[in-house]
Amino acid sequence: MLVTETVLHLGPELERAVNRMDFFRLFKSLAGSHGFSYFGVTEVVSDEQGINLQHVHALHNLPASWFEDPKLQVIDARDPVFVRLQQSSAPCVMDLGQTPSEVLGCSGSDTVVIVPLHAATGKRYCLILVGGDAKPDHQALALIALDAALIFQRYFEVILSLDSISGLSDREIQIVRWTSEGKTSAEIAIILGLSEHTVNSYIAAVLRKLHVVNRAQMVASAIRSGLIT
Structure with a gap:
């Protein structure tokens, strides 16, 4: 037992x-x-x-x-x-x-x-x-x-x-996490095998979904909601 x-x-x-x-x-x-x-x-x-x-x-x-x-x-x-x-x-x-x-x-x-x-x-x-x-x-x-x-x-x-609940896709969360670690769009593009334009498009979509206006607010919002640590 x-x-x-x-x-x-x-x-x-x-x-x-x-x-x-x-x-x-x-x-x-x-x-x-x-x-x-x-x-x-x-x-x-x-x-x-x-x-x-x-x-x-x-x-x-x-x-x-x-x-x-x-x-x-x-x-x-x-x-x-x-x-x-x-x-x-x-x-x-x-x-x-x-x-x-x-x-x-x-x-x-x-x-x-x-x-x-x-x-x-x-x-x-x-x-x-x-x-x-x-x-x-x-x-x-x-x-x-x-x-x-x-x-x-x-x-x-x-x-x-x-x-x-956040409405973010797995890829969007991944990009937010790399952004929180100080990576630029160009660096994230290399890491994930994407174009820099595609990374910027993902970030723009995240900004809209989280109702924030810049990357710093994006990261802060994601941390508060527990999406990233």
Whole structure:
């Protein structure tokens, strides 16, 4: 029987989470409490795109050096980890010794935990844990899944649902986040593989949607609403 008192995030720490950094810490703590060094949480956009850890809603601490293209940080749709995710609607443990992953194999660990997650909007997400020394048993896997569901539910309520309410697209939120980090339109265009004109068009659309008149107000409004941290 699952003992819910042992679940990691049923207390005040979860209730106090209000921004992406808080949820980054929660998922990292979940990974560490079960002996894993690395985690990744992101939306599963389509069967063809694989797992995009640069997605606007992604949280992860996987080293950029693991990826063939550090700027993209994608686990390819042909990777066994993504294939397994597509085949299972339940949490599962995967042995990389038997089915190697080009990206996650860099962890030096043979064990990957995959937890499918679902938002109230119907969008699919997933949690991946890697870098552990021991394969979790059924009890540990159930606790990981319960913890992940609790944290993700709060993440959806506090962050993801606000993104939908704001009316901003994923790309618009991504551009706002890069702007908040001091990037110019030209720099954002290079990072995202867009033209500078397209970036400026996105920014103009965001200004209208947030009812602000310049980039500084845009960033301030996005921070207040929790769209970015």
